Amino acid sequence: MKKVNIKALAQELELSLSTVSKALRDSHEISRETKQRVQELAARLNYTPNAYASSLRGRKSKNIAVIIPEVADSFFSIAINGIEAAVKEKGYHVLIYLTHESFIREQAILKEFQSGRVDGVLISVSRETTTGEHINELIAREVPVVFFDRVLEEVAAAKIVTDDFESGYNATKHLIDNGSKRIAYLGISKSLSISNNRMEGYKKALKDHGLKSPGSDIILCTTDQDYNYKAVKKLLQQKKRPDGIVASVEKLTTTVYQVCQALALTIPQAVKVVCFSNLEIATILHPSLTTITQPAFEMGHAAAGVLLQLLEKKKGTPEKTRIVIPSALIVRGSSKQ
């Protein structure tokens, strides 16, 4: 099939390239009549402009990158829905990049954005990421970056987050209110903003209620589920074991339930559990799972919204918007008194 580009249209209509181009973009300097002829033919031949040719001229590809640790995770997949919803209206396209929690990959991915593959970047950093050099470099090249969920405070860029500290606090307080005396915290990184903030909230709640947390009650989980299983098992096999668990990420739900089952510890009688999770299926677990549910869709949607604003405006000073969308504690069976 011969390709239909502006040149083809122009020849067919016996007009010049520029007239056709202008007509297609509905320029006021083209007569109504000509516009109509052009647009009609374009529709008939199913003309679609070559996005990257315009990109080359105007240095905007209408592509944005979304960099996340993982897709197979309800928070991130729902966030993508939000991003897509916001972006679609404005005609942008979404490129997905997975770091699999590796800083090296994150760097390599960002490197590719230095010459116009995408107009802007939405990122939730890997759990290994401790420095923002790679991101600053991108910003220096005038590629707008917006963080969502997992942010790097040291980088001056817009950030969309949830109230991690408060959520950690609330989750912990909820367990205390329901009778837990010794509460463990399952985190995923020493450096990650969300994990840390949630942990600080946890510590504050303990402190406010006169409870102490032996260092051994805080566990950093890894991407290796076997390792996590063993670590949690060890935690719950102690003579004086915790009677409450705050799990800071969804992936740990299965681990906690499995370990409890293996050790014949009944939830919530022996151990009460709250998990940060967006899994719809939490309702049908046994017992149903008390969760801190993050506004995943809204966060994705807001992050994309801010990025689009940055993109459509003239790129003045990098905006330092900060939006906080609260999470909700949804009480279910796993934390019952």
Added chain:
Amino acid sequence: MKKVNIKALAQELELSLSTVSKALRDSHEISRETKQRVQELAARLNYTPNAYASSLRGRKSKNIAVIIPEVADSFFSIAINGIEAAVKEKGYHVLIYLTHESFIREQAILKEFQSGRVDGVLISVSRETTTGEHINELIAREVPVVFFDRVLEEVAAAKIVTDDFESGYNATKHLIDNGSKRIAYLGISKSLSISNNRMEGYKKALKDHGLKSPGSDIILCTTDQDYNYKAVKKLLQQKKRPDGIVASVEKLTTTVYQVCQALALTIPQAVKVVCFSNLEIATILHPSLTTITQPAFEMGHAAAGVLLQLLEKKKGTPEKTRIVIPSALIVRGSSKQ
């Protein structure tokens, strides 16, 4: 920051554009010495070629599109992992498009690919899709298309599928073997390949074992979870209700468990359940869920592999590869005798 492009490099080194270009691509017609100088400077200035400029010349953007109904679904999100793994090595980038099960959106999305935004397309069609016109049009424009999971048989393109018929058969037979006498099937579309094939397997299994299925035992679920809940409830409230359920998609798991709980029907004693699902969490449901688990990662990986082959080869006749990767029946508590 001033942009570093080939021209900048050339000026700095006092070489011509083409020499630099060739040196960067490690051409044999450039002296070792020059190559070294060029590559050194490029590294130092952090030069990244503008992908879309090369795209314009060579009409390949190194972008591929993945079109799926939904990301917040374990099958599709795991499939994306497989796609990403296959594609990354070869330096391709992944654009994600969600149809939300709408045919109209699917058409609109494909339309955008007619002029080089992506080099190739991986698609799992929406449940509303019954015709392949939009896809054929793309193929006519020489954009390679590979189907995975949800295919359209009428379109001549490569297809990566799982053994849906056999899986439907096995799931049903498994329930029969475990004592179910009346088995319902929850599908999602009259036209969709997977739902149909699974249903045909279900019907065949019933027939082979001398069981009949009143038409009312086959329910087509929608994207409206409330509707589904009511439909399944109605199904199980009948005087002579089914004692087995084959649910053809993951989203229906929650519905089935909730309805059973609401009606005080114990799984598996009152109703046995098998669900097509890749949810890791199936193991900790109560009872744990018997599943048909699809090779999601492998299917995504294989589909991307075939597409890359199509892309790297000369685009001769559109290959009609068909790869079938079997699913596995994983027996757990929900179907116990």
Added chain:
DNA sequence: GTGAAAGCGCTAACAT
């Protein structure tokens, strides 16, 4: 109201 021509960044055919 329409057209000619330059140029976005890069590559490849064609000199030298």
Added chain:
DNA sequence: ATGTTAGCGCTTTCAC
């Protein structure tokens, strides 16, 4: 071994 040039498809001055 290195350089010159044309052109990918499109937009945008700048002429007419």
